[in-house]
Amino acid sequence: MQVKVFQFDLPLRHTFTISHESRTVQPTMIIRLRDEQGFEGYGEATVTTYYGVSMAGMLAAVERVRPWLETYAFTEPENFYAELEQRLPDDSFVRCALDMAANDLWARRHGKPLYEMWGLDPAEAPTTSFTIGMAPLPEMVAKLQEKPWPLYKVKLGTDHDLEIMQTLRSHTDAIFRVDANTGWTAQQTIEYAHELKQLGVEFIEQPQKADAWADHRKALAESVLPIIADESCHVEADVARCANHFDGINIKLVKCGGLTPARRMIKEARTLGLKVMMGCMTESSVGISAIAHIAPLLDYVDMDGALLLAKDPAKGVVIDDQAKLHYADLPGTGVVLKSEW
Incomplete structure (x- = not known):
């Protein structure tokens, strides 16, 4: 599968404040997986300082698994996730983005909405x-x-x-x-x-x-x-x-x-x-x-x-x-x- 990473700084309508932080911009990483047939899937994970998640850390994690992803013969999300969890055991945010993209790709291959x-x-x-x-x-x-x-x-x-x-x-x-x-x-x-x-x-x-x-x-x-x-x-x-x-x-x-x-x-x-x-x-x-x-x-x-x-x-x-x-x-x-x- 081909892997492409997009970085965005999402501007907020208002300053967003909870008990441990305030922000006006939300950095996020969007991942696109594309298979050999041209079907694509998209996933996302946000930078979250409260959990120690940085853009640099997420990008580095993607690069660690890129060689595996680019040669992986994708069939269905559960098998993909089982291997992904072994390769990124301590990075739930990047696993999330990749798993989300894999589920999206799986449903697009079948020509159906994911809920279906x-x-x-x-x-x-x-x-x-x-x-x-x-x-x-x-x-x-x-x-x-x-x-x-x-x-x-x-x-x-x-x-x-x-x-x-x-x-x-x-x-x-x-x-x-x-x-x-x-x-x-x-x-x-x-x-x-x-x-x-x-x-x-x-x-x-x-x-x-x-x-x-x-x-x-x-x-x-x-x-x-x-x-x-x-x-x-x-x-x-x-x-x-x-x-x-x-x-x-x-x-x-x-x-x-x-x-x-x-x-x-x-x-x-x-x-x-x-x-x-x-x-x-x-x-x-x-x-x-x-x-x-x-x-x-x-x-x-x-x-x-x-x-x-x-x-x-x-x-x-x-x-x-x-x-x-x-x-x-x-x-x-x-x-x-x-x-x-």
Whole structure:
């Protein structure tokens, strides 16, 4: 297979702030795999300083496996991923981009959308939330008013989180979800949950530190709202441990290594009675379109990354102003890179 790497600095519509960083530009790497018949597949992974992921590191990893990729006789994603995992065991972000591209390529070879290859119905995909990042309260209100939406995820972790939610509630009837980004104690979670439930919050995402398992267990037992794991659930091995500490898990493709392991995580979570959410990074339509194709397997999805961009280098699945998904009438994930970037 031929391998081509594209680097983009994705400009954001607004400064995006969570508990550990702020940014106005999101660097991302898009990979294209092309087979001997001319079929292509696209995948993506973002630079993420919080996880120690740099563009230089990702590019170096691609070069390490390039000789193997260029001689690999690709047949189907599972076999490809099994070998890829052995060659890049410690680089889930690059594995994700390559696995995403491999799944896209596989479906394009068959002339079918990726969801159809998996036997899924896109009509069963849940509505995506739209994220309101941390900012001075008037700015958060302005972002909410700028983007009327049926479902918001609000980033919290300040010393006035309840005030934020009370104020936002006065401006919309939309459903809320909150992401505390490890910023609360177990006791805060339990106490806040009562008020948040009254304010129309559906669930709380990762309120405590990733490894605070006793706190997770306490919050699970005493919170009146469901608790969804994020930082506590990165890879397949984490799913079983989360079963007795959370009501559900949030899967990030770059953290688990791609669509192939994500599908296994979803299957295991279902056997353990866990709800399943999939989140995104601030990605282009390459990564977001991949999430959209697996979305019919999910209870909740947060795939608004491309909506947060001022400029997107790709086209694919479109999310309209009513939060409805429109899948491209193309095989694979339907992704096309724009020539005008």
